[in-house]
Amino acid sequence: MERTALVTGGTRGIGQAITLALHAAGHRVAAIYQSNTDAARAFSDVHGIPVFQWDVSDFEACRNGINKVAEKLGPVDILVNNAGITSDAMLHRMSPEQWWRVIHTNLGSMFNMSRHVIDGMRERRFGRIVNISSINGQKGQLGQANYAAAKAGILGFTKALALESARKNVTVNAIAPGYCDTAMVAEVPPDVLKSIIDTIPVGRLGTPADVARMVAFLSEDAAGFITGATFNVNGGQYMA
DSSP states (O other), X not given: OOOEEEEETTTSHHHHHHHHHHHHTTOEEEEEXXXXXXXXXXXXXXXOOOEEEOOTTOHHHHHHHHHXXXXXXXXXXXXXXXXXXXXXXXXXXXXXXXXXXXXXXXXXXXXXXXXXHHHHHHHHTOEEEXXXXXXXXXXOOTTBHHHHHHHHHHHHHHHHXXXXXXXXXXXXXXXXXXXXXXXHHHTSOHHHHHHHHTTOTTSSOBOHHHHHHHHHHHTSGGGTTOOSOEEEESTTSSOO
């Protein structure tokens, strides 16, 4: 069944793969981005998917942006909270700005986005919310106290909202990707990257498509008995 889907951080990397997977599944999809307008417009031109620009760490910007999506495509039925940033430093060198920028973007956006769609989902008695966490929110990582805290917080948020929404046929699940072959990971020095791959039992990096396929499945009507769960798409690197 065709539904309206919204993907934050939806024009690059894992988010782009999620946007394309939902589009291929027959949904009307809006891809949200914050910067790099040229790349976002090029993505839209190539794939025919509308893009919208706003800062997901801003509550009112999310309200206004979601209203624009609804006017163009219809009320949001599927929300994928994918947008995230890093600002790495060991804690004894981390600035308050580094801490709060990551917390507000990666964790605050969960509230900012979900709050503006949850009422409509409950009223229509259908909704799918998929939150993208991280393996590092489960096991921690050096130099990522801010990122790991935000990504761990997503897991608690997911479970709480799942409990609140289940009777209204609104499911809320999380995906915790491992290291995937994205531009962000490509910046890791080759020797460090090799050492990471050596710890992955399947012997390779994940791909954005690996994550996107799980999002597409959880977004289906048929996935209505799955909620409050975290899916580890990490090649066996961390087994919780």
